Amino acid sequence: MFTLEETPSLSSKMRISCDRNKLSNFSQKQVRFYLKYSSFVFRALKKPSFQKFLRWMLKKETIEEQAVRAVHVRVLPLRRGNGKGIAGHCDTARGRIRIYPKTTKFCRTFKQKFGRNTLLDYAVNRARAALIHELLHLKYKGDEKTVRELAKDYFCIFTRKQPAQSAHSLFIYKMIFTVKIGGKKASSSASNKPSAGIKLNETCLRASGIFK
Numbered sequence: 001m002f003t004l005e006e007t008p009s010l011s012s013k014m015r016i017s018c019d020r021n022k023l024s025n026f027s028q029k030q031v032r033f034y035l036k037y038s039s040f041v042f043r044a045l046k047k048p049s050f051q052k053f054l055r056w057m058l059k060k061e062t063i064e065e066q067a068v069r070a071v072h073v074r075v076l077p078l079r080r081g082n083g084k085g086i087a088g089h090c091d092t093a094r095g096r097i098r099i100y101p102k103t104t105k106f107c108r109t110f111k112q113k114f115g116r117n118t119l120l121d122y123a124v125n126r127a128r129a130a131l132i133h134e135l136l137h138l139k140y141k142g143d144e145k146t147v148r149e150l151a152k153d154y155f156c157i158f159t160r161k162q163p164a165q166s167a168h169s170l171f172i173y174k175m176i177f178t179v180k181i182g183g184k185k186a187s188s189s190a191s192n193k194p195s196a197g198i199k200l201n202e203t204c205l206r207a208s209g210i211f212k
């Protein structure tokens with residue numbers, strides 16, 4: 001008797017990973033924060049409801065699950081040359097996806113302005129949006145426009161299916177995809193004044209293109 005070989009699930013390819021050489025650039029407090037952040041996001045991305053949605057999306061887009069070799073939830077954030085944070089990155093040749101956190105500084109300002117629960121919601125949904133976006137890159141490669149449009153649609157589909165769907169989810173959705181709240185990005189001179197406003201759509205999911 002033989003058994004059919006099962007394709008490893010997307011969930012089983014997910015890892016939390018950290019660039020140990022970079023740890024010394026951060027304080028112990030920051031490292032503790034990023035460890036908590038990554039494990040929180042990791043657990044949220046592995047939730048059956050989201051994994052089920054991703055399987056459905058991959059099937060709909062005819063992206064083979066084998067095309068995804070690994071999904072790394074990175075502990076430490078990554079910034080581009082212009083200082084903006086990166087939400088995710090996809091190495092389409094290797095099928096390797098990375099999801100990055102927001103910085104401690106951003107999270108602190110955000111929390112002061114909107115509260116802890118909204119921050120947690122934002123962090124999780126930003127990671128979900130980033131993973132959806134990067135998975136789509138496996139098919140659409142460098143076609144950033146298509147990836148962005150589809151990612152928005154898929155994220156919306158997932159959010160609508162959630163039982164707790166509310167005005168609050170819409171608020172989070174807007175933060176991730178479109179709306180600038182408070183106008184200017186917090187600069188170092190404004191960092192002590194959370195009311196100075198933070199630019200919330202700086203997740204820049206587009207950033208995955210810069211490594212190619």
Ligand SMILES: [Zn+2]
Pocket residue numbers: 133137144147205206207208209
């Ligand atoms: Zn992209």
